[in-house]
Amino acid sequence: MPPKDGRLVVVSNRIPTGATPSGGLVVALHEALSARGGVWIGSSGAPREVPASGLYEVGQGPYRRLAFDLSMEEHETYYLGYANSVLWPLFHRRADLIDLQPGYAEGYLAVNARLADAIVAELRPADVLWVHDYHFLPLAALLRARGVKNRIGFFLHIPFPAASDVPALPQADDLLDWVAAHDVFGVQTEADVQRVDALVTRVEGDQQRVMAFPIGIDVDVYREAAGRPQVGAQIHRAPDQKICLGVDRLDYSKGLVHRFEGFSAYLDQRRSTDPRAIMVQVAPPSRGDVGAYQDIRDELEMMAGRVNGRHANFDWTPIRYLHRMVPRDDLAGVMRLADVGLVTPLADGMNLVAKEYIAAQDPDDPGVLILSHFAGAAEQMQEAVLVNPYDSIEMGEAIAQALSMPLEERRARYAALLQTVARQDIHWWTQACLAALEDGAGAVAGAV
Ligand code: ADQ
Numbered sequence: 001m002p003p004k005d006g007r008l009v010v011v012s013n014r015i016p017t018g019a020t021p022s023g024g025l026v027v028a029l030h031e032a033l034s035a036r037g038g039v040w041i042g043s044s045g046a047p048r049e050v051p052a053s054g055l056y057e058v059g060q061g062p063y064r065r066l067a068f069d070l071s072m073e074e075h076e077t078y079y080l081g082y083a084n085s086v087l088w089p090l091f092h093r094r095a096d097l098i099d100l101q102p103g104y105a106e107g108y109l110a111v112n113a114r115l116a117d118a119i120v121a122e123l124r125p126a127d128v129l130w131v132h133d134y135h136f137l138p139l140a141a142l143l144r145a146r147g148v149k150n151r152i153g154f155f156l157h158i159p160f161p162a163a164s165d166v167p168a169l170p171q172a173d174d175l176l177d178w179v180a181a182h183d184v185f186g187v188q189t190e191a192d193v194q195r196v197d198a199l200v201t202r203v204e205g206d207q208q209r210v211m212a213f214p215i216g217i218d219v220d221v222y223r224e225a226a227g228r229p230q231v232g233a234q235i236h237r238a239p240d241q242k243i244c245l246g247v248d249r250l251d252y253s254k255g256l257v258h259r260f261e262g263f264s265a266y267l268d269q270r271r272s273t274d275p276r277a278i279m280v281q282v283a284p285p286s287r288g289d290v291g292a293y294q295d296i297r298d299e300l301e302m303m304a305g306r307v308n309g310r311h312a313n314f315d316w317t318p319i320r321y322l323h324r325m326v327p328r329d330d331l332a333g334v335m336r337l338a339d340v341g342l343v344t345p346l347a348d349g350m351n352l353v354a355k356e357y358i359a360a361q362d363p364d365d366p367g368v369l370i371l372s373h374f375a376g377a378a379e380q381m382q383e384a385v386l387v388n389p390y391d392s393i394e395m396g397e398a399i400a401q402a403l404s405m406p407l408e409e410r411r412a413r414y415a416a417l418l419q420t421v422a423r424q425d426i427h428w429w430t431q432a433c434l435a436a437l438e439d440g441a442g443a444v445a446g447a448v
Contacts, residue, residue, distance in 0.1 A: 005126045006124065006125075006126030006127040006128055006150075007036070007037055007038040007039060007124065007126075007127045007128075008032060008033055008036055008037070008038035008039075008127070008128060008130060008434070009038055009039045009040075009041065009119070009122070009123065009127050009128065009129045009130070010029055010032075010033060010038065010039070010040045010041065010129075010130050010131075010132070011041045011042065011115070011119070011129065011130070011131045011132060011136055011139065012029070012040070012041075012042045012131075012132040012133065013042060013043060013132070013133060013135045013136075014042050014043060014045060015040050015041070015042035015043075015044075015058065015065050015066075015067060016030070016059075016065075017044075017045070017058055017059060017065075017067075018059075023328075024216075024217045024218045024221075024352065024426045025215070025426065027218065027426075028218075028426045028427065028429070028430045029430070031427075031430070032430050032434060033062070033063040034061070034062040034063060037062065037063055038063045038064075038127075039063060039064045039065075039066055039122060040063060040064070040065045040066070041055065041065075041066045041067075041068070041115070041118075041119065041122075042065075042067065042068075043067065043068055043069070043070055043079075044058070044067035044068065044069050044070075047069070047070045047071060047072045047074065047075035047079075048069045048070070048071065048072075049072065051069030051070060051071045051074075052068070052069045054068070054118050054121075055067065055068050055118045055122070056068075066118075066122070068114070068115060068118065070111065073107065074107055074110070074111050076103075076107070077101075077103045077104050077106065077107025077108065078104075078107040078108045078110070078111040078135075079135070080287070080289050080290055081099075081101060081103070081104035081107060081108070082104040082105055082107060082108035083108065083134060083135045084287055084290055085097075085098070085099040085101075085104070085290055085292070086098050086099065086100060086104060086105075086169070087134045087137070087169075088134065088158070088253075089252075089292070090161055090165060090166075090168055090169055091134060091158045091159055091160065091161050091347075092158065092159065092252075092253040092346070092347040092348075093159075093161070093162070093165065093346070093347045094252065094253070094347075095165050095168040097252065097292045098168060099291070099292075100170065105170065105171060108138075109138060112136060112137075112138045112139050112142055113142050115136070115139060116139060116142035116143050116145075116146055117146070119139075119143060119148075120143065120146050120147075120148060123148065123150060125149075125150070126150075127150055128150060128151045128152075128153070128437055128438065129143075129150055129151070129152045129153065130153045130154075130155070130433070130434070130437060131152065131153065131154045131155075131182075132154075132155050132157065133155070133156060133157045133158070134156065134157075134158055136154075137154075137175070137178045137179075138174070138178045140152045140154065140178070140181035140182045141174075141177050141178050141180075141181035143181075144181045151183045151184075151437060151438075152181070152182050152183055152184075153182060153183060153184040153185075153186060153433065153436070153437035154179075154182045154184070154185050154186060155186040155187075155213065155433060156185070156186065156187050156188070156192070156349070157188070157215070157349045157350070158348075158349040159188070159189075159192060159195075159347055159348070159349050159376065160187055160192040160195040160196050160199075161195065162195055162198075163195065163198045163199045166199060175199075176199060176200055179196065179199075179200050180200060180208060182208060183207065183208060183209070183437070184208070184209050184210075184211060184433075184436045184437050185208065185209070185210045185211075186211055186212075186213045186433055186436070187210065187211070187212055187213075188212065188213070188214055188215060188349045188350045188376040189212050189214060189350075189376045189379045190212050190379060191376075191379065192212060192349075192376070193210050193211065193212050196210045197210060209436065211436055213429055213432050213433050213436075214350060214376065214377075214379065214380055214424055214429070215349075215350050215352070215426070215429050216355060216421065216424045216425040216426045216427075216428060216429050217352055217355045217356055217359060217421065217425060217426055218425065218426050218427075219355075219359045219418075219421055219422045219425045222332055222356050222359040222360060223359045223360065225328065225329045225332040225333070225360075226332035226333060226335060226336040226359065226360035226361075227336070227362075228329070228333070229333075235278075235280060235334065235337055237278060238276070238315070238316075240275060240276060241275070241276050241277065241278055241316075242275045242276070242277045242278075242339040242340070242403050243277070243278055243279075243280060243337060243338045243339050243340070244263065244277055244278070244279045244280070244338065244339065244340040244341075244342050244399060244403075245279075245280050245281075245282075245334060245335060245337075245338035245340065245341055245342065245357075246259055246279070246280070246281040246282070246283070246341075246342045246343070246344075247281075247282045247283075247326075247331060247334075247335070247353050247356075247357075248281075248282075248283055248345075248353065249283065249284060249286040250283040250284065250285055250286050250293065250296060250297055250300070250323065251286055251287070251293070251296070252292060252293070252295075252296045252346075253345055253346055253347050253348060254283075254344075254345045254346075254348070255344045255345045255346040255372065255374075255389045256281065256283060256296070256300050257296070257299050257300055257303050258344065258346065258389045258390060258392065258395075259281070259342055259344045259389070259395070260279075260281075260300070260303045260304060260307055260319065261303070261392040261395075262342075262344065262387075262389070262392045262394075262395025262396055262398075262399065263277075263279045263307065263318070263319065263342075263395075263396070263399065264306075264307045264310070264311070264392070264396075265392040265393050265395060265396030266395070266396035266397075266399040266400055267307070267310075267311045267318060267396075268396065269396055269397070269400065270400070274400070274403070274404075275403050275404075276316055277318070277339075277340075277399070277403060278316070278317070278318055278319070278320060279318060279319045279320070279342070280320045280322070280334070280338070281304075281319065281320070281321045281322070282322045282324075282326055282331070282334075283300070283321070283322070283323055284323070284324055284325040284326075285297075285323060285324075297323075300321070301321070304319045304321045307319050331356075332356070332360045333360075335356060335357050335360035335361075336360045336361060336362060336367075338357070338367050339367045339368070339402070339403060340367055340368050340369075340370060340399060340402045340403060341353070341354070341357035341358075341367060341368070341369045341370065342370050342399075343357065343369065343370065343371050343372065343375060343377070344370065344371070344372040344375075344387060344389040344395065345372050345374055345375050345389070346372070346374055346389055346390075347374050348372075348374065348375040348376055348377070349376050350375070350376040350377050351371075351375040351376065351377045354369060354371055354375060354377040354381060354384070355377065355381075355421045357369055358381075358414065358417045358418055358421050359418070359421060359422075361414055361418075363411075363414070363415075363418075365407070365410075366410050366411060366413075366414035367410070368384075368385060368402035368403075368405050368410055368413065369381070369384040369385065369413075369417065370384065370385045370387055370395070370398050370399065370402055371384035371385070371386055371387070372386075372387060372388075372389045373386055373387070373388060373389075374389065380420050380424065381417055381420060381421075383412075383413045383416040383417050384413070384417065385398050385401060385402055
C-alpha cells in the first residue's frame with residue numbers, strides 16, 4: 001500500500017458509542033481507524049425532538065467519532081422512508097413493497113446535503129473518504145458539487161438492483177450520477193458488479209472502478225466463542241432429535257416464511273424411521289416502525305402455528321421461534337449444536353450468518369450449511385447445499401439430504417467452506433477495500 005499521509009474518514013449509518021465496539025464490521029473499521037487515525041461519522045441513533053445542528057464529538061480514543069442527529073421528521077422521511085421503504089425493497093427485488101410518500105426523497109437528500117456540508121468543514125486535502133451503504137448514496141455527488149476532490153470510496157452492503165427494476169425509483173437517473181461520483185464503488189459480488197455495469201455507461205478515460213469485495217467475518221473470534229461451553233446455548237431435545245437452525249433479522253428479504261414452508265415440506269415427506277428434526281429460528285425484531293415489517297411478523301407467527309399444529313406431538317414441537325436478540329457467544333454456541341444451518345434469503349448482499357455457521361462448527365463433526373442461490377455468499381460458498389428458496393419441495397429434500405449426510409461428505413464440504421471463509425475474512429476485506437481506495441491503479445485487481 002502507498003504511504004498514508006491523509007486520514008481515513010468513514011461514514012456509516014451508526015457509530016459505536018461504547019468504549020469497546022463489538023461486531024465484525026464495527027471492529028474492523030475500528031481497527032482500521034485506530035491504525036492510521038481518522039474520523040468516523042455516523043448518526044447518533046435515536047431521533048431527537050431538538051436535534052443538534054452539526055457534527056459533535058462522542059467518546060474518546062485513537063480516532064475521532066463525530067455524530068449527527070436526526071430530527072423526528074428526518075427519521076420518518078430519510079431513515080424509515082426513503083432508505084428503508086424505498087431503497088431497501090427496491091434493491092432486494094421487492095419493488096412491490098416500495099412505499100413512495102411525499103417528502104421521502106426530499107428528506108433523504110436534505111440529510112445527505114447537511115452531512116456533505118459538515119464533512120466539507122472537516123475534510124483535509126489528503127484525507128480519503130469511505131462511505132457505507134444505501135443511506136448515503138448521494139453523498140459523494142453532493143461532495144463533488146461542493147468542490148471536494150478527495151478520493152471517495154463506497155461500499156454497498158446490500159445487492160445492487162437489476163437495471164430492469166431501477167425505473168421503479170423516481171430518482172432513477174440520479175442514481176447513475178450518485179454511483180459515478182465515487183473513485184471506487186465496492187459491492188459484495190461479481191453479480192453486483194455486472195448489475196452496476198449494466199446501468200452505468202462508461203465514458204472513455206473514466207477512472208472509476210466498480211469492484212467486488214465479499215465481506216467476511218472475524219473467523220478466529222467466532223470459532224473460539226463457539227468452542228467455549230455456553231451457558232445460554234442449550235437446546236432441549238431428545239437424543240435422536242436433530243436441529244435445523246435459522247438466525248436472521250426479521251426481514252422479508254431473509255425468506256423466513258419460505259423457510260418454514262421448506263421445513264414443513266421436509267416433515268411432510270419424512271418417513272417414520274427418519275430422524276425427528278426441530279427447527280430453531282432466532283429472529284430479532286427489526287425496523288418495526290415500517291409497515292412491511294409488521295406484516296412479515298404476523299405472517300411468520302401464523303406459519304409457525306400452522307406447521308406446529310399440523311406436525312407436533314406430545315413430545316415434539318417442530319418449530320421453535322424466538323423473536324429476540326441473543327448474545328453473540330450464545331449464538332455461536334447454538335450454531336455449533338445445529339446439525340443444519342438454514343440460510344435461505346430471497347435476496348441478500350452477502351449474509352454473514354452463513355459464514356458464522358461454518359466458523360462455529362466442530363471440525364470433527366461439522367453440520368451442513370443449506371444456502372440460497374440468492375445470498376451473495378453463494379458466489380463464494382459453492383460447497384454448501386445450494387437451494388432455490390421459492391421451491392419448498394426442493395428445500396425439504398435438501399433438509400433430508402443434509403440430515404442424513406455421511407460424516408465424510410460433511411467434513412469435506414466443511415473444510416472447503418472454512419478455507420474460503422478464513423481466507424477472505426473481515427481483515428482481508430478491510431485491507432482489500434482500503435488498498436483499492438488508496439491506490440488509483442488496480443492494486444487488488446481480481447480481489448475476488
Ligand atoms: P444484515 O441484513 O443485518 O446485514 P447479515 O449479514 O446476516 O445481515 O448480518 C446479521 C448479523 O446479525 C450477523 O452477524 C448475525 O449473527 C447477527 N444476528 C442475527 N440475528 C441475531 C440475533 N437474534 N441475536 C444476535 N445477533 C443476531 C447487511 C446485509 C448483508 C451483509 C451485511 C454485511 O443485508 O447481506 O452480509 O450487511 O455487509
